[in-house]
Amino acid sequence: MTLTIPALRARRPGFRRRPLGVRFAAAFLVLVAATGLLAPVLAPHSPDTTSLLNSLAPPGTAGHLLGTDSAGRDVLSRLMYGARFSLIAPLGVVLLAGVAGTAIGLLAARAGGWVDAVLSRGMDIVFSFPSLLLAMLVVAVFGPGLTAPVCALAVSYTPFVGRVVRNVAIQEGARPYMEGYRVMGFGEAWVTLRHLLPNIAPVLVAQSALSFGYALVDLASLSYLGLGVRPPDADWGSMISQAQSAILQGSPWSALAPGLVVLLTVVSVNVLGGHLGGSIGGKKEGT
Amino acid sequence: MLDDKPAGEEATTRRDALDVARLGLTLGAGDGAVPLLADVTLRVGRGETVGLVGESGSGKSLTARAALGMVPRGARATGRVTVSGVDVLAAGRRALRDLRRTRASMVFQDPRASINPVRRVGDYLTEGLRARGTPAGAAAERARELLGQVGIADPAGAMRRFPHQFSGGMLQRVMIAGALSTEPELLLADEPTTALDVTTQAEVVALLKEMQRARGTGMLFVTHDLDLAAAICDRVYVMYAGRIVEEAPGRALFTAPAHPYTRALLEASPSAHGDRVAIKAVAGRPRALAESPSGCSFRDRCPLADDRCAEAVPAHRTHRASAVACLRPELVSP
Amino acid sequence: MNTPVLSAVALVKRFGHVTAVDGVGFDLMPGASLGIVGESGSGKTTTARILAGLEEPTSGTVTLAGETVAGQGVTGRSRRARLRHARLLQMIFQDPYGSFDPRQTIARSIAEPLRLHAPGSAKEHRARVAELLDQVGLSERAGRSLPRELSGGQRQRAAIARALGISPRVLVLDEAVAALDVSIQAQVLTLLDDLRRETGISYVFVSHDLAVVRYITDTAIVMRHGRVVERGETERLLRDPQHPYTRLLLDSIPSPDWDLDRVARDRRALDAL
Structure with a gap:
């Protein structure tokens, strides 16, 4: 016997009602995205202006809030410009993998039988292939730059999304309303796209947020290895890579700053993703 | 019934198995407080079968759970609940555990949800006995005996099987064996047959009645099925919107309901027996206490209600065989 | 009107080695109501699902208004066949909580099959939805609600309204009142009874509850282990x-x-x- 009391029914929480951590995470991401977008206006210096006289200035130096790197470039400005590549590239990975994974997952779930078997095993194979290794192979073939690693990572992230979509689609597809639409004469495609997809969308969003974090780290690793963006463009990963020698010279901050930003961004995205995933369970429960 | 009990215990077991006096339950505090139960008074004597009947939101399951000290998180209980002399609402964690281990057991609606699926049935049954200090060998012997009593064909084999290897009806028998393994004075059965097929329900009910009669256990039988309650219970309490609206002997409730709600329920349920009679639907839907109107909770659905019903919650009064919370039961059954 | 609107002939359904339905057959006359009574595992729900086209029978046929819609000679389901089947037969499920897309208002869910089966302007559809809601005793406000904001009984009424929108000749009800409170169950039963008298629709009423079947049907079949063990007029079945x-x-x-x-x-x- 379940008890239903309207007064107790959880309302959709507004922003203010969400946990503090989630609010911080969202605010931080907005801040990072905004500075990236407005870098030409906000950045105190050009990210590429070298000044060998002023190399490895410590944070707090006049005109260089976060100091300079070994080439004397302003770390803050480079962080701001770097945000563009660092955020857009994983976004590209998530979108590509999201679309492909959703398509494959839905097809596998709704078609069932051998289609499901073939797609699922295919995803297992791609899943078991290390994503960084795949990206490195692709870069080795097509040369460095952003396009190749983004596509390669998108391929290896597709099963990550596809599996989850397949599982929730099978669950949701077994609910009586889905069968109801079949009895009412609606076609499979209509039911899947108009009713099933919107109902699993929250899971998809949560899953994408998690993938975003992983993709950001993977891309930073690639850049760190020199396989990502090409100089003079920079993302956070390549900044850390270039600061390596500076660390040995006893000036860790030019590596620390981008490292910290990567860390905070990934944590923020994961917190937000986890929160979105969690609130889905709550929504389904309500009667 | 009490013949095999030691003489000293006999005196103490004279008292009721369950005594609930003016139980109230409120969730939260201040302006946002949500009342769940109000003024629930009921008792279950030793060896007696008492029905607690109601629809969704009536609070029947909450009442049964409160008897074992299980109140919803954040809820505040008022009044008094006594199980075999133990004040449940005042009891500490330890005393409650002790109570559930020895004097009161519960059988739930869905046997599959209330048994650990990865443990063998034998482990489930001996667990309670072992916790009370029975040696392993004796506990296993006792468990086999109980399984035999609840009609499981191969008790020794059943002990080694897992819950999923039983049908719903058979698993409910196992649960009953488990509930009775501690020789409780009170058995709370919360919709124990609702998830079962009709024919299985009859068997499980027959078993429950027989086991309870043989042991002199008091049983509170919670159900939404008025026919079932009237068929097997000595007395029945009818709940509506968190309050008890009528108490009557099972048969009297059926033939001469005194509360308009009881009569409405009877008239709304089609019957498979006797002459075919039209059913009469009650307007509106069952309410929880928090959303019910002032005065009599049923008045917005009651055909007999007038302004007087809004003034105050009607007190229980005696009308024929019933104790009923209605201002004019004589209009319900003259 | 002496031809059945629905006939099932020798339906068999096997899942692997398990035979869920074993030679079930019956005729349903226009405006009549047939009960399928049985417990879990009797095959009653599988039979209902075959009628609704949710399962393919292993053998046997289902004929709706003179046209074979399932069984021998029916391969694949074209869009045309699917729509025709839907226009003749609709189904109400047991679970009032899961029968609607949780993201859509009730009115939208009722309008959707209208748009598929009865082309017309948005205004016509709105008017028809209002009419349907009224017919099952739901307020306009209920129409604007999301499924989770309604009670089980209201949702079951809405499901009936949605099915009626297609004006089917047969309504298959699979344990449609089993999950409802007694007082609400009575409301839905009387509604179904009135609707049948007013519209001449036929029911296949699948239930474990003989009392409910007695109220809503004229004839019934009793199923056990996939087979029909007894059939006849419902009153006769109960009395004798x-x-x-x-x-x-x-x-x-x-x-x-x-x-x-x-x-x-x-x-x-x-x-x-």
């Missing part, structure tokens, strides 16, 4: 059950004169069969 299983079912229903010993005797008679 011939098969031991029907007798067991009947005696198992609680009543003030409930005799549990008799249930045990019935069970032995059935096992001896």
